[in-house]
Amino acid sequence: MNPPRNINFRRVSFTAAVIAMAAAIAGCASNGPYPLDTLSPKSDLTRAILSLFKEVTILDSLVLVVVIVAMFAAIFIYSSREGDPGEPSAMHSDVTLEMLWTVIPAVILVAITVPTVHTIIRTQPDKWPADTLEVKVIAHQWWWEFKYPSLGVQTADEVHIPSGRSIHFAMTSEDVIHSFFMPSIGGKRDVVPGQENQITLVADTPGEYYGQCTEFCGTSHANMRFRVFVDNPAAFDQWVAHQNETPIKPTEGPAAAGAKIWADAPCAICHTIKGVSGFSKDYTYGFRGPDLTHFGSRGTMAGSMLENTPENVALWIKDPDAVKPGANMPTLGLDDEELSNLVAYLESLK
Numbered sequence: 001m002n003p004p005r006n007i008n009f010r011r012v013s014f015t016a017a018v019i020a021m022a023a024a025i026a027g028c029a030s031n032g033p034y035p036l037d038t039l040s041p042k043s044d045l046t047r048a049i050l051s052l053f054k055e056v057t058i059l060d061s062l063v064l065v066v067v068i069v070a071m072f073a074a075i076f077i078y079s080s081r082e083g084d085p086g087e088p089s090a091m092h093s094d095v096t097l098e099m100l101w102t103v104i105p106a107v108i109l110v111a112i113t114v115p116t117v118h119t120i121i122r123t124q125p126d127k128w129p130a131d132t133l134e135v136k137v138i139a140h141q142w143w144w145e146f147k148y149p150s151l152g153v154q155t156a157d158e159v160h161i162p163s164g165r166s167i168h169f170a171m172t173s174e175d176v177i178h179s180f181f182m183p184s185i186g187g188k189r190d191v192v193p194g195q196e197n198q199i200t201l202v203a204d205t206p207g208e209y210y211g212q213c214t215e216f217c218g219t220s221h222a223n224m225r226f227r228v229f230v231d232n233p234a235a236f237d238q239w240v241a242h243q244n245e246t247p248i249k250p251t252e253g254p255a256a257a258g259a260k261i262w263a264d265a266p267c268a269i270c271h272t273i274k275g276v277s278g279f280s281k282d283y284t285y286g287f288r289g290p291d292l293t294h295f296g297s298r299g300t301m302a303g304s305m306l307e308n309t310p311e312n313v314a315l316w317i318k319d320p321d322a323v324k325p326g327a328n329m330p331t332l333g334l335d336d337e338e339l340s341n342l343v344a345y346l347e348s349l350k
């Protein structure tokens with residue numbers, strides 16, 4: 001019987017290596033508007049992170065090329081051949097080589113560490129500009145609460161920030177560990193109960209951006225999303241002024257009937273509507289459910305999982321657990337007319 005031919009083994013391993021590398025490169029490609037794309041920075045923080053990522057990737061790619069070339073050279077050029085006389089050569093010690101393979105990796109590690117530490121320090125300053133806007137982020141299973149202490153505003157699942165101004169996110173959790181991830185705007189930071197973590201940044205491009213909790217936090221972890229709206233300063237001031245208004249109380253029609261249902265049902269135990277219901281006058285920390293004062297003006301709902309439409313609000317109130325498994329929101333047992341009136345009231349809260 002003939003021995004297996006070496007040429008087949010070589011061809012197969014070379015082809016496999018090419019396919020694996022092509023697949024790896026294709027997986028990294030960024031084509032099109034993926035909402036959680038980390039390669040489309042829209043703030044000083046994410047630009048600094050991306051530029052560090054590029055530097056390290058280029059350096060790593062060079063190392064990869066050198067290692068692969070050396071490996072293939074060792075396999076195909078410097079290896080012993082079938083039929084070579086005597087034992088394969090063995091080398092016991094070479095001081096020059098040992099110095100080289102100690103010094104070169106040390107230099108590479110320094111080349112990666114210095115810009116990394118520099119970026120960490122730059123993106124987590126101890127002090128920030130005097131006109132910085134503070135936004136408190138409070139994570140709940142499974143929604144996000146946002147408070148603006150200097151503006152008297154609080155909202156849920158959708159955070160607005162002005163472009164071109166330093167923003168300081170101070171974040172903590174009401175229950176378990178979450179992670180605040182808004183790839184285009186602010187990188188990622190763990191949100192931990194009993195502790196306040198920080199992100200400081202300047203967003204530069206007005207638009208709507210996606211965010212997502214990225215630390216497993218229970219049944220509906222994947223349903224704990226949010227949106228970041230970067231507004232130009234005039235639009236942001238307008239938004240703040242609107243948020244500070246008390247919503248108009250409906251006096252007739254389904255919305256007025258819905259307001260009555262709101263007052264009678266247990267909604268107000270967990271949700272605040274400014275001027276209508278709420279735990280405390282100063283809207284302090286610790287509501288179980290989102291502030292609904294301007295619910296009707298939000299584009300999304302239920303942890304930003306659903307578009308805010310009357311159909312979706314009805315779906316949510318009817319069976320919250322079907323939309324967001326494990327949610328604290330109870331089923332109210334309303335009939336169809338009561339449900340549609342309550343939805344009309346909530347949507348009237350512009």
Ligand code: CUA
Nearest residue numbers: 178213217221
């Ligand atoms: Cu919150 Cu995962």
